[in-house]
Amino acid sequence: MILRTSYSKGADFERDILHYFKEMGYYVIRSAGSKRLCDLIAVPNRGKLISEPLCIQCKKTAKRYEKLPSISGEELMKLRMLEENYKLKVLLAFRFRRGNKWVTEIVTLDEYEEQRKSYKDSK
Numbered sequence: 001m002i003l004r005t006s007y008s009k010g011a012d013f014e015r016d017i018l019h020y021f022k023e024m025g026y027y028v029i030r031s032a033g034s035k036r037l038c039d040l041i042a043v044p045n046r047g048k049l050i051s052e053p054l055c056i057q058c059k060k061t062a063k064r065y066e067k068l069p070s071i072s073g074e075e076l077m078k079l080r081m082l083e084e085n086y087k088l089k090v091l092l093a094f095r096f097r098r099g100n101k102w103v104t105e106i107v108t109l110d111e112y113e114e115q116r117k118s119y120k121d122s123k
Contacts, residue, residue: 013060014039016104017093026054037075037082053088055079056106060095069094071112079109 011032018028018040026042038055057079059069071092079090092112094105107115 010058010060013093013095013104014058017056017058017106021054021056037078053086055082055086055088055090056093057090058093058095061097069096076109076113083109 014030018030021028021042025045028040028042030040031038039058040056042054042056044051061069083090090109092107096103
C-alpha cells in the first residue's frame with residue numbers, strides 16, 4: 001500500500017487546477033514546491049475575456065467546510081501587492097470537504113474577503 005503525503009495530495013490539486021485553466025485556453029506554469037505566493041501562473045491566449053496573467057494560490061484542507069480555508073492577513077496583503085505591482089489577477093483555488101463530497105471553489109481576493117466578512121458577521 002502506498003501512503004499519500006499531504007504534499008502529493010496538494011500537488012494533485014494544483015495539477016487539477018492547472019488542467020482546468022489549460023482547458024480554458026491558458027498557458028499554465030506550475031511552481032512546484034516553491035512555497036511562493038503563486039502556485040500557478042496562467043497566461044491568457046489572445047481573445048480571452050481576462051487579458052492579464054493570473055496568479056493562482058491553491059489551498060486544500062481535509063477539514064469539513066465549517067469556515068473558509070485560512071489565509072493570513074500578511075499573505076493576503078502580499079497577494080494584493082503582487083496584483084497591483086505586476087498587473088496580474090490573483091485567484092484563490094480552494095478544495096475542501098462539504099458533507100461527503102470534495103468541493104473546489106475559485107474566487108478573487110475581493111470575493112474571498114467578502115465571504116470571510118460574511119462568515120464573521122454570521123457568528
